[in-house]
Amino acid sequence: MGLRLTEINKSVDQEMHLADVSLELEAGSRYIILGRTLAGKTSLLRIMAGLDRPGTGTVLADGQDVTGVSVRKRDVAMVYQQFINYPSLTIYDNIASPLKMAGVSKAEIDRRVREVAKTLQLDPLLDRLPAELSGGQQQRTAIARALVKESHLLLLDEPLVNLDYKLREELREELQHIFKERESIVVYTTTEPTEALMMGGNVVVMDEGRILQIGKTPEVFNHPCNMKVAEVFSDPPMNFIPARIEGEQARLSACMKAPLVGALKDLGPGEYTFGVRASRVFLNQRHDSDIGLCGEVSLSEINGSETFIHVGCGRIKLVAQEDGIHKIESGSNLPMFVNPEDFYVFDGNGDILIAPSAID
Structure with a gap:
């Protein structure tokens, strides 16, 4: 049938x-x-x-x-x-x-x-x-x-x-x-x-x-x-960061700049939205190419065997999904790291331009 x-x-x-x-x-x-x-x-x-x-x-x-x-x-x-x-x-x-x-x-x-x-x-x-x-x-x-x-x-x-x-x-x-x-x-x-x-x-x-x-x-x-599909099909919802391509880097804010590596090299100058899943935001640097920011913790949610940590730095708001229970006080400063190759990139209409090659 x-x-x-x-x-x-x-x-x-x-x-x-x-x-x-x-x-x-x-x-x-x-x-x-x-x-x-x-x-x-x-x-x-x-x-x-x-x-x-x-x-x-x-x-x-x-x-x-x-x-x-x-x-x-x-x-x-x-x-x-x-x-x-x-x-x-x-x-x-x-x-x-x-x-x-x-x-x-x-x-x-x-x-x-x-x-x-x-x-x-x-x-x-x-x-x-x-x-x-x-x-x-x-x-x-x-x-x-x-x-x-x-x-x-x-x-x-x-x-x-x-x-x-x-x-x-x-x-x-x-x-x-x-x-x-x-x-x-x-x-x-x-x-x-x-x-x-x-x-x-x-x-x-x-x-x-x-x-x-x-x-x-x-x-x-x-x-x-x-972006809407990326938001709905992600738990917690995907992190979205406004970005401007200038020269050989993406300026995400005063807190974070990303080099144009991998697929990002093909992006021309202009305004974009970068996306990264919470599971690809880390509390520790894992690779030399990782970029980081130090932000203020607004919320730390313990959800079973995982913890969702919300950090803000200027216009950047990130949620990290960490295995285990992490008791982090609100208002404390905390570093977070992202690998540029884990970024999704969306155009001005919210349509996908680049998706990471690695499976989440």
């Missing part, structure tokens, strides 16, 4: 949710829709599912126009952020419910329910009610109910967002194996760049109801087409 969306527009109460969205999805492929809250991810999934109808545009499934066809008449399964289970039914019956509604034989229902339950480690829980399960087990049940249908279109709307870190890691790994074994189109939405990279496949980067870039996930991560 292939799915094609052409020039989809959707507004609610005169508020634009989707604008000129065109997308072609191939059977057996995985698509990660990445975007911040209100980017239009859920609106797009609801139109794919047939839960909503676009204001304009068409949806084709295997070449057939299904734009106005309801979800009940489509070969689709969907998992939501908030797990939805029938509280009075056992886990077995929750998983089996779509098959019973479709008139599948009892023997086939039993085979498919037990198979998917084993895959999602629910087989010891089939006789329990949802209220007796943890949040993670209830979400597994909702995912199992979607998988058991064996639909050609599987939509997952931030299915792990309400789970704790350990459960998210476990389910992410399990889902990747499940997706690889299926011939269906899988569409998975997330706000997290790290999750998009882990899930792999193809990524669709969205912002304010529009698609910004589509491609293989690592390729889009390493070669964002513009």
